[in-house]
Amino acid sequence: MKDFTKPCIIISKCIEFSPCRYNGEIIRSAFIKKLKPYINFIPVCPECAIGLGVPRKPIYIIMDTNRKRLIQTSTGNDLTDEMINVTDSYLNSLGDVEGFILKSNSPSCGVKNVKAYSNCKKIEPVTTTASGFFGAEVMNRYPSLGIEDEKSLMDMRIREHFLTKVFTLSRFKRIDNIEDLIQFNKDNKLLFTAYNPGEKHILDEIVSESKNKSLTDILNKYLNHLYKIFIHPQEPDSNVDIIMDVMNKFSSFISNQEKLLFMENIQRYREGRITLSASRTLLKSWMIRSGNTTYVSQSFFNPYPVDLMGIDHIMD
Ligand code: SF4
Incomplete structure (x- = not known):
């Protein structure tokens, strides 16, 4: 029997690890459950890391004229800088990893196909192909590693x-x-x-x-x-x-x-x-x-x- 080394994979914490979604839910995944004995998973929740509690009001990507912003539309709080700083500091201190499995469609973790709106009324997305703040920085820094969301892995x-x-x-x-x-x-x-x-x-x-x-x-x-x-x-x-x-x-x-x-x-x-x-x-x-x-x-x-x-x- 071949002896496999356990790869280190960063995973969005709400996938099979903790009920930390904005609504207090957890994403169940039979595939991730099956992987657990074979992978060194390192769970992370960027939204919890910037100090948001569980449950919390949802946040969205809003396209400002100059830049993409992360806004909690019900309170008007702009969380862009906190998310960028926390993402940088987390990835700066990250050791050697082989990949990432991130939550699809999230304005923080999503790697693709995230909705972005033109304003806080969120009537019609201006794009459905944005990346979340954490997901985008992961792809920017680690283009050669395995990076997928849980839906793509189906x-x-x-x-x-x-x-x-x-x-x-x-x-x-x-x-x-x-x-x-x-x-x-x-x-x-x-x-x-x-x-x-x-x-x-x-x-x-x-x-x-x-x-x-x-x-x-x-x-x-x-x-x-x-x-x-x-x-x-x-x-x-x-x-x-x-x-x-x-x-x-x-x-x-x-x-x-x-x-x-x-x-x-x-x-x-x-x-x-x-x-x-x-x-x-x-x-x-x-x-x-x-x-x-x-x-x-x-x-x-x-x-x-x-x-x-x-x-x-x-x-x-
Ligand atoms: S998608 Fe990312 S930020 Fe949102 S709850 Fe899951 S781990 Fe936290």
């Missing part, structure tokens, strides 16, 4: 990408010698090829040219390109190409019925109805049966803990 493809990224980054950050980096690069060969063959080639070069170079320089250079690998989610076609290629290597150990089941799963994956987990599991079982376990340690088949692979259909 999409299987986004969820798979997010988990793959944060668990891979977490493993990378544990590396403290060149031998481990070589092994890491080797174990991720298929995964990186599926994500971005060009960047994967650069990572190979960095490793092969590492002799007599400073480990810190090599790791920094490697990390920069690792971030580039994960800019976009994998294309289903690249994943299918790789999984078919490996499957063909084991075809003599597979019955026609098994092949049929495998191809059905691949088709359902192409149609966005399931993740790749079912096909990965089948393929792994054939590898073990064949006695050829060359590929079993490839992260492509184990990008994150196996318990999290059975959550294709979790709906919150």
